[in-house]
Amino acid sequence: MVRTTRIADDLHAPLNIRREDVFINLVEVAKENWSFGNGIAQYA
Numbered sequence: 001m002v003r004t005t006r007i008a009d010d011l012h013a014p015l016n017i018r019r020e021d022v023f024i025n026l027v028e029v030a031k032e033n034w035s036f037g038n039g040i041a042q043y044a
Contacts, residue, residue: 008022034043 004022004024005019007024008019011017011022012019031043035041036043
């Protein structure tokens, strides 16, 4: 599991994004709402 502080640090260094501006939102959705490969391959 990646810690959110690590994600903020990884964005800050190369992109010059302030750590306090990183917002991570996890939303649970049904698997039929997922697709991969530019929408070509459906998950469900």
